[in-house]
Amino acid sequence: MRRMLAMTKKESLQVLRDPAALLIAFVLPPILLFLFGFAMSLDVDDVEVGIVLESDSRQAQSLAAAFAATPFLQAHPVRHRREVERLLVTGDLKAVAVIPADFDSLLLAGDGRAAIQIIADASNPNTANFTAGYLRGAFTRWLLAQQTPGRAEAGISLQQRFWFNPALESRHMLLPGSIAIVMTLIGTLLTALVVSREWERGTMEALLATPARVEEIIISKLLPYFMLGTMAAIGCSFLSVQVMGLPLRGSFPALLLISMVYLFPALGQGLLISTVARNQLVASQMAVFSGFLPALLLSGFLYDINSMPWVLQQLTRILPARYYVSSLQTVFLAGDIWHVYVRDLVAMLILGLTFFGITRLKFTKRLD
């Protein structure tokens, strides 16, 4: 016990004296949160679109006005297609809606031929989809208003309602994800670095030649980072809720519990990496490729897991961050849904046990 306390104390002192560790633990998290919270957004506001008005009819004018009135669009009326083509190529416009010269007759005919044409810049498919959707929506709404003047409220009206994130603010989805990123950095990257540093500097050799047991070495390595991770989780949550307006619909103890359980596989992965790598450069690369990048790209935080190829979907199953992101989104946006938590917690525990099990097998008190 005394050996473990001594090593934990040593490890804590080292963390406090290591500028790089302090940077990762205390400076990086707020930067990441602000980046994801404010600078980066998946919402599309005020998209520049061109409206080519080839017809001067009253109906065509009215539709153009309807486009201009759509809140998410910034409409630029022009006369000819040629004018907008150039702007589309330069990227000044994201999409174009063409109201053709024979708009009125096409509308009247109603024989399935398109009355308007929508051209979108699909170099960013996400934005293209959004914009085309907005334009199509605006056209449909206008059409309904035209065909049933004064009777719109009497017929069937469609009202969309978005649950959990009613204002559709992507920040609400990104902030829980960025907490997962921060925890991955502290849990996996930092741990991978500190243990491999001991190998690199030859202190591990001295440590192995003392009566300290492997379990003691491992646990004393992890305790300070576990504390650091827990503190970071609390700090990040506080910042997200108080400063950036993220709702916390679940309970704080639940948030703390899932974060602490996530540290288990995250630390285990870091430890496993450093046991195999024994060199800080290799360890940090492995931590970034197996921890940070998957947490960023495959955890379902930026990209929906269900829309990934089958192989990648299967891969995410062994990714602790996936379960953590899922639980985090639940606790912040939905509330305490225990069957979701339990599923995620069990998955994280199993992964953590696996990492520790392999580490324990690989980590011997020998150099060969």
Add this chain to the structure above:
Amino acid sequence: MDTAVDIQGLNKSFGETRALEDVTAQIMTGQLTGIVGPDGAGKTTLMRSLAGLYVPDSGAVSVCGYDTLSQADDIHGITGYMPQRFGLYEDLTVIENMRLYADLRGLDTRSDSTLFDQLLTFTALAPFTGRLAGALSGGMKQKLGLACALMARPKVLLLDEPSVGVDPVSRQDLWEMVQALVDDGMAVVWCTAYLDEAERCQDVLLLDHGQILYHGAPGDLTERLNGRSYLMQNIIGNRRSALTEALQLADVCDGVIQGASVRLVLKEDCDDTPINAFARSYQATLVHTAPRFEDAFIDLLGGGPGGLSALAERMDVIPESEETMVRCVELTKKFGDFTATDRISFDVHQGEIFGLLGPNGAGKSTTFKMLCGLLKISSGAAEVVGLDIRRSPSDVKFQLGYMAQKFSLYGTLSVGQNLDFFAGVYGLSRAQRHQRIAEMIEVFELAPILERSPDDIPLGFKQRLALACALMHRPKVLFLDEPTSGVDPITRREFWTHITGLVARGVTVMVTTHFMEEAEYCDRVALVNRSQLIALDTPDNLKALVTDADHPEPTMEDAFIRLVEQQNRLMDAREAAA
């Protein structure tokens, strides 16, 4: 005397390499046992096997009756182990390091601080307890490493190359400490590439290629060479060319420079008539001298490398000139309040080997770095090949070759790519680059290892490669910063053969070293201590400075220690008065 360590038929391989082959030996308590051998002989593998860190492939090792395979935990409880580079946490203070190892060994320092206080007094670290281990000098790190290894009074103390990069004064302190431990009945195993250290051990295990070549008292081995060691004194002419020629004689097994003389070792059963004739050609006198352990070591390994440098043969002869190649005038460097070098002045002439010696932290490397244009000069002036460093630092860099400590090669590039890189850095034309690289590969025999990383080639090759890289642009002045730290005598001889050859072609060499044998190769030596130049003369004259009735024949190491201590006393007294 009891057996502390029993090694029976120990074998250990790493992949294809057989690191230890059928090693059998006993190490006794109350004795200092040295493990010596050239680089890659298997010394560290043996040390780690004794510490229970390696599992033997076959055979067995027991320490105080405990088997390293099945009872490693017990062994860790009764042995103190200091790995290479001392195993210290550089971001913890002296006292924090000591507390950590005390706790790890189950020593309660709070209730009983006797051992703690003893160790602090013993290592003279008491005034520095609050200092970070990373900020300590090499000598102090070594003492702290020893203090940590001595926690909980081990029965067996294992020290792996404890004196690499440590100056002679600190080395002597360590010797005294270890001797005291041995007198108390501890078994101490001291692993080293330095043979003067082996000579002071009671028992020596000489390893080569993983096999024991010799096991016994060092004196018994040295005795075998009685009558075969000679000193060629009062040489008229160049002593270095005398050595080069002597090494080509069929009867000569080994030779080194020793001050103004040349030390020669004759092959077994050879008659001294040819070397007597040779000595006469230099109008020198040939006298018998007491053999040293190093003579015996080289003899046992089949003799040293020859005296000819294939490299030097290829170098252009730099025409003799009266020009001063390196000049320092009141050279000073300040880091904040701390003066790292204090008004140092000296001149180095063409074709000279000039040594810069001093304890760790004395200001040698700082002086060196200023001369190479790597550090800005605070005040004073310095010239290299007539160029003012302050005015034209980049022109200076084309005139000098610099071989840094630890060789500064790129581990992620192959040997060939390293050569290519350095040729490119010095701005050689394409044709020149091809020609020089081909030449270096040929003279240094690098062809078989071209595709390998410098990190996994033998030390001797690494050293050749580093030298090749530093010489790519045919510099007039060569700076060597601790070039042979931790290197075995054979590799070191080979290195000096090249240096001697280069100097014969007119290259000027400046060298820093902790290795006093190496200082003997220098024409003149500047001794730096506490940022000041305290002596500047030929090795023999420096030795003469400390010669008295008690020390009729001081070595270079004696001279170093006594001159440094004299100045320390002087400065301490001055500080006390002020």
